[in-house]
Amino acid sequence: AQSVTQPDIHITVSEGASLELRCNYSYGATPYLFWYVQSPGQGLQLLLKYFSGDTLVQGIKGFEAEFKRSQSSFNLRKPSVHWSDAAEYFCAVGPPGDKIIFGKGTRLHILP
Amino acid sequence: DAGVIQSPRHEVTEMGQEVTLRCKPISGHNSLFWYRQTMMRGLELLIYFNNNVPIDDSGMPEDRFSAKMPNASFSTLKIQPSEPRDSAVYFCASSLGSNEKLFFGSGTQLSVL
Numbered sequence: 001a002q003s004v005t006q007p008d009i010h011i012t013v014s015e016g017a018s019l020e021l022r023c024n025y026s027y028g029a030t031p032y033l034f035w036y037v038q039s040p041g042q043g044l045q046l047l048l049k050y051f052s053g054d055t056l057v058q059g060i061k062g063f064e065a066e067f068k069r070s071q072s073s074f075n076l077r078k079p080s081v082h083w084s085d086a087a088e089y090f091c092a093v094g095p096p097g098d099k100i101i102f103g104k105g106t107r108l109h110i111l112p
Numbered sequence: 113d114a115g116v117i118q119s120p121r122h123e124v125t126e127m128g129q130e131v132t133l134r135c136k137p138i139s140g141h142n143s144l145f146w147y148r149q150t151m152m153r154g155l156e157l158l159i160y161f162n163n164n165v166p167i168d169d170s171g172m173p174e175d176r177f178s179a180k181m182p183n184a185s186f187s188t189l190k191i192q193p194s195e196p197r198d199s200a201v202y203f204c205a206s207s208l209g210s211n212e213k214l215f216f217g218s219g220t221q222l223s224v225l
Binding site: 090 | 213
């Protein structure tokens with residue numbers, strides 16, 4: 001069965017600093033991979049997705065993620081965070097033709 | 113498009129009462145998902161439908177939970193009888209296909225006293 005692990009429950013970075021959120025998945029083949037963001041009191045919004053092709057994926061709001069098959073990872077990055085990026089971030093995996101499973105999430109805090 | 117619409121936004125009820133949560137997916141989407149979010153367990157998939165047919169309900173915690181999708185534009189999640197441990201935020205999401213981009217509603221905050 002597929003699973004998603006986000007090892008960091010909370011991450012705190014200073015505004016303007018770079019960010020990397022970790023995600024590891026377990027699945028026998030290459031699944032579809034997603035990052036979603038959730039602002040307080042809201043539903044989740046898709047940041048980016050990887051299905052195939054270029055392993056570096058660009059998303060909205062200046063985010064990118066890199067798929068590394070050898071490490072079963074799909075880490076999310078942003079070169080310079082803004083205060084508005086404070087939110088909860090979810091990695092998700094969806095094997096082709098199957099349901100999407102979410103990780104437990106990483107809450108991002110931004111220091112002024 | 114108005115997006116995925118869930119109602120009510122908040123529900124407070126007493127233990128033992130029946131609770132019905134409602135969802136209107138985005139027009140044209142053929143997959144619909146019900147998720148439950150809690151601090152302890154994160155975001156759990158309860159059930160999902162393709163073309164109004166339940167495909168996987170393995171996440172439904174107990175027989176007290178049931179979900180229906182009578183047509184492409186409406187789904188309900190019912191809890192009968194409700195218990196305090198059912199308190200959570202329940203999200204509905206829809207998509208074009210079961211593992212395409214999900215569009216989430218704003219959720220229903222359920223509190224069972």
